[in-house]
Amino acid sequence: MDYKQFTVSDEIKLSLFKAMLKPRMIEEKMLILLRQGKVSKWFSGIGQEAISVGVTTALQKDEYVLPMHRNLGVFTTREIPLYRLFTQWQGKASGFTQGRDRSFHFGTQEFKIIGMISHLGPQLGVADGIALAHKLKSEKTVTAVFTGEGATSEGDFHEALNVAAVWDLPVVFCIENNGYGLSTPTNEQFKCENLADKGKGYGMESHIIDGNNILEVYTKVSELMADMRNNPRPVLLEFKTFRMRGHEEASGTKYVPQELLDAWAEKDPLENYITFLKKEKILKDDSINAIRVEIQTEIDEHLQKAYSEESIIPNESKELNEVYQNYDFKEVKPNIHTTNIRLIDAISDGLKQSMKKYDNLVIMGQDVAEYGGVFKITEGFVEEFGKERVRNTPICESAIVSAAMGLSINGMKAVMEMQFADFASSGFNPIVNYLAKSYYRWGENADVVIRMPCGGGVSAGPFHSQTNEAWFTKTPGLKVVYPAFPYDAKGLLATAIEDPNPVMFFEHKGLYRSMYQEVPVSYYTLPFGKAGLLREGTSITIVTYGAGVHWAFETLDKNTDIKADLLDLRTLQPLDMEAIYYSVKKTGKLIILQEDSLFGGIASDISSLVMENCFEYLDGPIRRVGSLETPIPFNTQLEQQYLAKSRFEASLKDLIAY
Missing domain, CATH: 3.40.50.970 (Thiamin diphosphate (ThDP)-binding fold, Pyr/PP domains)
Structure with missing residues (x-):
């Protein structure tokens, strides 16, 4: 592996070694813990550390990076306290997701890392948005996002590249081409010789980089990013590498020919780099051992801290209260004009x-x-x-x-x-x-x-x-x-x-x-979760929203003898069930009108909730009125037949008469 062609100071060479060694040693420990049942799942990046470490080192500390599940080197290079990672993987409260998600499915604004989801592709578009914000704020900043060769077949990959190209967004798209999408080899995933060639279709600059050569990764990415900060544009990078272990540990590597594993084992980015550093007299065996002891001590101390943390005690109200960010609504009242x-x-x-x-x-x-x-x-x-x-x-x-x-x-x-x-x-x-x-x-x-x-x-x-x-x-x-x-x-x-x-x-x-x-005329706000009571009556409650409100008005205007509470929901999430309960307790009857086809709609949930909470107040069965269980047709007569409007009046009268 050719390292000498890259001009890098000895200090940086040494720091890159330490940065690669740390995730390798953590992974080796995690594989032991996985076999012991102390970690539930592991996606190994052994053999790919040079990419994560090289790219992250090239970034500035305040620049966002969006890694995948084989990019432990991103997290360690950003110097996240290890116990936070360990508790994340153990599903404990000090983890970044408080036990709500696993492995690398998390992010942290503190370290400018934005986590992945299992669907992979959306990560790339998120990077576009982050970079767009930087550009709109006139900040000379790049964003790096990772994906594997498998996800380059997803539509999100192509959409994100196209948007970045059209908008000249400073995004570094990093493809880790490691040979397999789970068990599917690259020749069954794409036809082009190199994934970097896909950049041409979007008018995008692209490069192929030896992903196992840490100096090549660091040097080339650093040069590109320095230029991109002053000349904003997207760049597609294909890192040639290999996955030495299974997609995740349970899947193994039986589908990989042994000779291929052997060939790539000889290209190990860490072992080859150690050989180079020793030959250059930048590292000696005793200093390597000292560094290993230092890292191992850190791992052991932080693991012990993670182990000593109590397991999560489920708290239902906490879980329910943290689905949405708290929003303290403040009403802005309009002027009289x-x-x-x-x-x-x-x-x-x-x-x-x-x-x-x-x-x-x-x-x-x-x-x-x-x-x-x-x-x-x-x-x-x-x-x-x-x-x-x-x-x-x-x-x-x-x-x-x-x-x-x-x-x-x-x-x-x-x-x-x-x-x-x-x-x-x-x-x-x-x-x-x-x-x-x-x-x-x-x-x-x-x-x-x-x-x-x-x-x-x-x-x-x-x-x-x-x-x-x-x-x-x-x-x-x-x-x-x-x-x-x-x-x-x-x-x-x-x-x-x-x-x-x-x-x-x-x-x-x-x-x-x-x-x-x-x-x-002026700016004003209205609260979510507050239904509007548009008409008042005692014979029946009508709950609806959207066009259904106007259909209900037409029906009531046509049938002036029906005295109904007419509730316009206005928001469906949050839903004003209290207003519905109050009205039903007064009228004793409920009909729910929705434009959507009936099965699985909001009317079904409202009906169930009223049955569960107001059953003793009901004087008749709850009626749901919705559109037909078909796609909505084009022809005017067919559409009128489809829509719930055509059936509402009869259902209303039938329930009134019950």
Whole structure:
């Protein structure tokens, strides 16, 4: 292995040796503990230490790095106290996830490390968002993100590279090509000769680096990063290396030819480097032994500290209270001046006022810049706020959701427009697995609002008409808002942007231009989790939201003899069950109306909760009214048949008569 061609001081050469030796020795200890049942799972990076150590050493301490589960060298090079790592792996309270997640599925702002999730791909888009925040703040900073060759087949990989290239983001994409995706060899994963070649398709600079040569890794990455800080751009690096152990220890390496293991064993990055340092008289055997003793002592001391910590005693209220970051809502009351505007105008006005209030707020979405979005909600925003903060995106929902998370990690706020709520399916993974779970897992909130134009009644067919809130109300960690009126939409949107938690903000397309209301001109906020009592009566309780509110109004106006409590939920997570219980106890009957198809929707949960908590007050069966159990059709007559509106009046009268 050629080390002499790289000009590095003896001091750095020695520090790189120590930095590689430490994770190797920790791993050797972890493999023993794994066999003893003291660690539940282990993903070995033995033979790949040069990459983690070299890249992390090249970074500045305040630059973010996003590692994977074979990058122990990232954590040790950033000098995380070892007992914190040990307690993390043992599932104890001093671990970064307090026992809520395992292995390297965590991050820490203190050490500027952002942890992975098992789905791998979103990590790359998060790096884009972090780098975008640096760029918007005019900081000469790079971000490094790791992935394996297996994840380069995921759509998130391609989306993230494309976004970084289009936006000239200073991200170092590090591919550890270690030969196998679990047991699948590279020749069954991709056809190109080198993964670095994939950079060409995105107009991106790329390089191939010997991932087992610590001096090559450190030197080349340092040079690239120094240039990228002054000339922001993404760079794709393919590190050629090999995985000497199983994907994780339980899987073994029987699928790897022995001759291949033997060949790569001779390229061990640590042993070869030791031989070089001894030949150069930078290291002697006695100094190596002294360093080993020093590291071993540190490992033993920190392991003992981890062992001595008591096991976690489950606390239900603690778990429930730490799904969301605490948000101390403060009501901002509007002034007396109002204007009669449509729902779509109220949303646009609310967005604009929040952009003025928060100079760290960025709007992203397809066609949201000069075009103003397909519904023209952001029309004129570019002229007022500039293209840096009002950003057109490629068609890559997953990467942009992930980038929004990255912006939040790096101290900014993000509003992402899904062009249609239906398209959230293309960004589903980072929404439900990254945004929703990060605060509970390791205390990192997602200050992200995803706007969701939704709903039927406009003959837009199966892919532009869904009201898919049930996809998200099921997921702890997300807040779900669904206003029916311009006044509510503006105030709730302001709150959604203020709230540091991820919010899915549903906007019914059918109400955009048909619903007018007097709306305050000034900025104001409205609380989440407070239903609106729109009509009062004693005969029945109607619970609904979105377009269903207006369907209920039409039905009650047509049947003036029905005296009902009409509750507009306004937010679905949090849900105002207290208001529902109070009304049901008064009226004795409950009907729940939703536009979504019935099975698995919010109406089912409300029905169950009322049955469990108000059964003795009921004078009749709870009725749920929803749309047909089919995809929503395009033809107007078929759509009218599909929608719950056509069945609500009959169900209401039937329950009244019960």
